[in-house]
Amino acid sequence: MTAPPNDPAGAGRWSDLDRPPLSATALRRALIGHDGPWTSLEVTGSTGSTNADLVAAARAGTVSPGAVLVAEEQTAGRGRLDRGWSAPARSGIFLSVLLAPEPPPERWGWLPLLAGVATATALSRAAGVDTALKWPNDLLVTVEGEERKAGGILAERTETADGAAAVVLGIGVNVTLAARELPVPTAGSLRLADATVTDRDPLLRALLRSLAEWYGRWNDADGDAGAAGVQQAYVAGCATLGRPVAAQLPGGDELRGDATALDGDGRLVIVNGDGERHAVGAGDIVHLRTRRDDSG
Template structure:
């Protein structure tokens, strides 16, 4: 597959599209290259930046995913963005903001690209079982910086790992990054405002409806080195995964961990 033409994002066109769909966002900036959009917005949050600020980078030199994993993508081949939220909802519900972002992207890919995505706990979006987007939440005082890295036009040879994919490879009907970004941010803004006012129940229900994790046999690796295998049976009110362990034992609630979907023979 030949590498597609990758034109730079037009910030003014993106802002115009977004303004037609949402009045939530206050500022959208596009930079050619930066170390990390999450780090940049976290620094802005520490200096009092208001909610609704968006930063998109055509390329990241020090991008990070969950568990401090390196995240890379060719310039202009994806949508690498972060946005700043200042939730008024109780802090214990903030963990569901990753689910909220994944739900908004699933709805965007269906509406704009004609693709049916599935959601892997806690923060991955999958197409045909392969990762097309990773999401990273970072609390900074009274703010939360949400980061999303969506593979748009990467070819097979450009994928960072074999388990990844891109909208191009999945057969998306549209690859216009400005259109995708505007629709995604509009969805995030609408779902977030409802989440802030009414709580996370609707987000959790929408996430469950498109989950790739619930009902699966999974292996969980915890930050302290402990591991757990069992069946993913639910999500609690704070967005934590509930796992029924193999053999005897009560259902465990997982707040943070690396989850692998296992095949039945595993």
């Protein structure tokens, strides 16, 4: 028996009919050349990291800004703080895009937050799952009454072969993972969150169209997240705001307090027990339970 013609892995792994392979041809037809930012789209069967592959391709000059790289399987995917990200083949959406933003680089810190808004918006509409944002770049769904991480975003600055500055934006979403397949008990998936749609093709199309729309608004506003509506949308969908948090800061320090706002640079504003305001631009955030949470 030969592999299906649109199985980029060429491995003929058709045993799980709930996880059909993506068709690069169909995706290109739907997404390339429609007045959007996407200039090329490739689907690879298995790779270590789509971000690493696209960074290397950008530096080598073999792809142009607007390139999209999708993997059926990532074996060495990375999240923030170099954390691993892995899942069974064809069980999720694993993609990276190469962008050459027009706004000044000091505003590029909004890109992972923008991607979060775009992804959450797309999944809420296309999969019928309420998707919340955990600052700065986690995607949360509710599974059996608990917040679970179902996806994440990673932005890496790089440069093209001609030395121009660029950004590779990676997005990973768990789609059909069952409970037994989760990498950690606190993870989730769209299926476990009772998604109405788990077909990756329409979900991927919706995600890339949503990303194109929000990226276009931000570019048109010269990176002003407020004028583009990105800041307001992120605040509206952010599960971190309005609750007590612990921020693990670079260098090992910890800051505890209430997450109260998102400033104009996309930083999380935390007010500590002494009423002091701290704007956090980088760190690992832990949502703390309140007494009300503990009492049910």
